Amino acid sequence: MHHPRVHRILSRTLDALLLLWLVTSLTFVLVHLAPGDAASLLVSPTATAQELAQRRAELGLDGSLVTQYGRWIASVLQGELGNSLALSRPVTAVIADALPLSLALGGVSLTLSFLVGVPIGAWQSAREGTRADTVCTVLTTTLYAAPSFWLALALIAIATTGAAALNAPEWMRLPAFGVRDPAALGTGFDAVRDVVRHAALPLLVLTIPGAAGVARYARQTMIEARRAPHVATAHARGIPERRVSSRYVLRNAWPPLLVLLGLMLPGIVAGSVFVEQVFAWPGLGRAMMTSIASRDYPVVLALTMVYSATVIGANLLADVALLRVDPRRRAE
Amino acid sequence: MKRRQGDARLLWGTAILIALIVCALVAPALGNILGHASPTDIGDVLATRLVRPLGTDGSGTLHWLGTDAFGRDVLGRLWLGARISLGVGVVGASLAGVLGIALGLIAAWRGGPTDRIILAISDALLAIPRLVLLLVVATLWGPGLITVVVILALTGWMSVARLVRADVLGVRTLPYVEAAEAIGVPTRNLLFRHILPNALGSARVAITLGIGNAMLLESGLSFLGLGVQPPTPSWGNMISGGRDWLLIAPWIALSPGVALILTVVACTLIGDALTSRADARATSQRPAAAT
Numbered sequence: 001m002h003h004p005r006v007h008r009i010l011s012r013t014l015d016a017l018l019l020l021w022l023v024t025s026l027t028f029v030l031v032h033l034a035p036g037d038a039a040s041l042l043v044s045p046t047a048t049a050q051e052l053a054q055r056r057a058e059l060g061l062d063g064s065l066v067t068q069y070g071r072w073i074a075s076v077l078q079g080e081l082g083n084s085l086a087l088s089r090p091v092t093a094v095i096a097d098a099l100p101l102s103l104a105l106g107g108v109s110l111t112l113s114f115l116v117g118v119p120i121g122a123w124q125s126a127r128e129g130t131r132a133d134t135v136c137t138v139l140t141t142t143l144y145a146a147p148s149f150w151l152a153l154a155l156i157a158i159a160t161t162g163a164a165a166l167n168a169p170e171w172m173r174l175p176a177f178g179v180r181d182p183a184a185l186g187t188g189f190d191a192v193r194d195v196v197r198h199a200a201l202p203l204l205v206l207t208i209p210g211a212a213g214v215a216r217y218a219r220q221t222m223i224e225a226r227r228a229p230h231v232a233t234a235h236a237r238g239i240p241e242r243r244v245s246s247r248y249v250l251r252n253a254w255p256p257l258l259v260l261l262g263l264m265l266p267g268i269v270a271g272s273v274f275v276e277q278v279f280a281w282p283g284l285g286r287a288m289m290t291s292i293a294s295r296d297y298p299v300v301l302a303l304t305m306v307y308s309a310t311v312i313g314a315n316l317l318a319d320v321a322l323l324r325v326d327p328r329r330r331a332e
Numbered sequence: 333m334k335r336r337q338g339d340a341r342l343l344w345g346t347a348i349l350i351a352l353i354v355c356a357l358v359a360p361a362l363g364n365i366l367g368h369a370s371p372t373d374i375g376d377v378l379a380t381r382l383v384r385p386l387g388t389d390g391s392g393t394l395h396w397l398g399t400d401a402f403g404r405d406v407l408g409r410l411w412l413g414a415r416i417s418l419g420v421g422v423v424g425a426s427l428a429g430v431l432g433i434a435l436g437l438i439a440a441w442r443g444g445p446t447d448r449i450i451l452a453i454s455d456a457l458l459a460i461p462r463l464v465l466l467l468v469v470a471t472l473w474g475p476g477l478i479t480v481v482v483i484l485a486l487t488g489w490m491s492v493a494r495l496v497r498a499d500v501l502g503v504r505t506l507p508y509v510e511a512a513e514a515i516g517v518p519t520r521n522l523l524f525r526h527i528l529p530n531a532l533g534s535a536r537v538a539i540t541l542g543i544g545n546a547m548l549l550e551s552g553l554s555f556l557g558l559g560v561q562p563p564t565p566s567w568g569n570m571i572s573g574g575r576d577w578l579l580i581a582p583w584i585a586l587s588p589g590v591a592l593i594l595t596v597v598a599c600t601l602i603g604d605a606l607t608s609r610a611d612a613r614a615t616s617q618r619p620a621a622a623t
Contacts, residue, residue: 022456027468034472145596147548149555150571150589157582269461274552288464289556292471300468308459 005323012319016312023308024301028069031297037061041295059085081302086294091302094287102283106268109203113210121218126245128223143212149274152205159201174200177280202279206271217260225252255326262318265311345601352595356414382581400584401577410591413565421547424484429539431485432492437523439493440500454490462487466549470558480559484546492538499531533610537603544599551592567592
């Protein structure tokens with residue numbers, strides 16, 4: 001009975017793995033075709049051609065593109081991501097350091113975006129065309145358009161000079177750089193408080209456009225769900241508005257919202273690159289920037305893999321979740 | 333009721349965009365003619381730098397949005413930057429649109445392995461966050477205006493291609509297309525005269541939204557120092573340049589951002605209006621769907 005569904009999930013997983021391979025191979029070619037390599041950045045400026053070649057061999061950058069690709073794919077299949085060329089550390093260690101910080105930032109802001117955005121969109125959809133709806137739409141459209149790095153700068157200006165000029169209480173003057181206060185020695189609650197204070201501004205920068213985007217999308221899907229004949233019937237039967245919203249409208253708006261969750265991830269990733277850069281948050285985005293600049297191929301490739309795996313994985317999960325919440329899809 | 337709202341969005345969006353484009357084209361020339369507030373010449377820096385918005389510098393020149401750390405007029409530079417930012421956005425999104433339309437058309441028309449290959453490439457490109465791809469290419473191949481436009485085009489065609497492909501597949505089964513095929517209309521005419529005009533509805537929306545998106549990406553790259561290189565002003569590198577002065581002179585970094593938001597909002601408004609117009613047409617053709 002469950003056979004077609006299992007089969008479908010399996011074939012989707014296979015597709016996802018193929019896609020991941022395609023993406024990483026594409027990145028591999030892109031990175032290796034680019035002019036200049038890590039070896040030329042690591043040797044001294046006076047190095048002879050021979051020294052350069054020797055360095056290249058040490059780093060495994062000699063041989064043709066095909067040889068290098070073969071070597072790389074063989075090691076990846078053995079679960080070996082290699083060493084960072086610039087940092088002389090295993091790539092896995094670099095990622096293990098950065099991933100939790102990015103996941104925490106991205107995960108929390110994604111959750112907050114939905115928790116804030118969906119109710120706003122739902123509220124607007126019940127008042128379509130009214131002045132309140134228009135005002136909200138103007139607001140969400142504007143906030144959604146704000147580039148994250150600009151928003152970051154604007155918030156820093158507000159939380160520092162702005163807060164000082166307005167004589168705001170101490171707790172509102174938020175730190176704008178790093179994860180912990182370098183002078184902070186506190187443990188336990190103090191440490192948590194310190195991290196939360198440092199995370200506040202980056203989280204706001206990621207959540208504001210995120211929530212605005214979710215609200216815009218939720219409004220649209222719920223307006224469409226409201227147009228369905230069964231909603232008109234429910235209204236005609238005199239079912240209270242709140243019940244209509246929750247049982248007849250929201251339930252039909254869930255599938256598109258789930259898809260949105262998958263679609264939003266690339267945006268969160270892109271946003272986090274800027275946010276981590278501006279706020280000196282040592283996550284994946286910052287690691288990406290440094291590794292690209294130093295032509296650190298193994299790290300660049302591994303990070304692209306992590307990014308794409310997240311995106312592909314999220315889409316796969318959304319797909320599988322869709323099967324659960326939308327019975328129509330099971331029949332396909 | 334619905335109609336009117338759609339039209340207001342279209343009106344506002346177009347008005348903002350046209351106003352920005354006109355200012356970008358006219359304002360720098362006008363400033364030179366009137367001979368004040370030069371955005372490029374650096375004169376007596378100490379007398380003219382970091383003037384507040386609506387303030388006057390040592391020589392009594394009024395600066396609407398103040399001046400930057402080199403005494404350059406921020407508003408004047410904003411309009412010069414608009415040429416670059418708007419130009420990159422429009423050209424990048426249009427090139428991506430043309431590429432997407434072509435690939436979508438080919439995929440739908442050829443079908444079979446061609447279709448599958450195009451879809452696979454598009455899936456793969458969609459699976460790498462666009463910014464990461466842009467970062468890799470811009471850093472490795474050297475930043476610059478042309479690089480940015482080319483990458484924007486190469487990484488922005490996927491959604492357009494998918495929409496065009498789906499629409500072409502829908503249109504080609506319509507009776508009038510079959511009729512045209514039956515009476516022997518040559519393939520080229522069939523594609524470009526009969527099918528494509530009816531399969532561009534959603535692509536038009538995607539391209540409009542793509543302009544805003546491309547401008548955001550350009551500004552992001554320029555902000556990271558990987559896009560348009562100063563002293564050529566673009567809104568992104570103006571924000572980046574104002575970063576060091578954020579706490580003393582926030583207007584330098586914040587003004588270009590407001591301009592950027594305004595442009596992206598305009599594109600979004602136009603896109604939204606076009607979407608609901610297409611939806612309205614779709615529902616009016618379906619008599620069963622009431623309201």
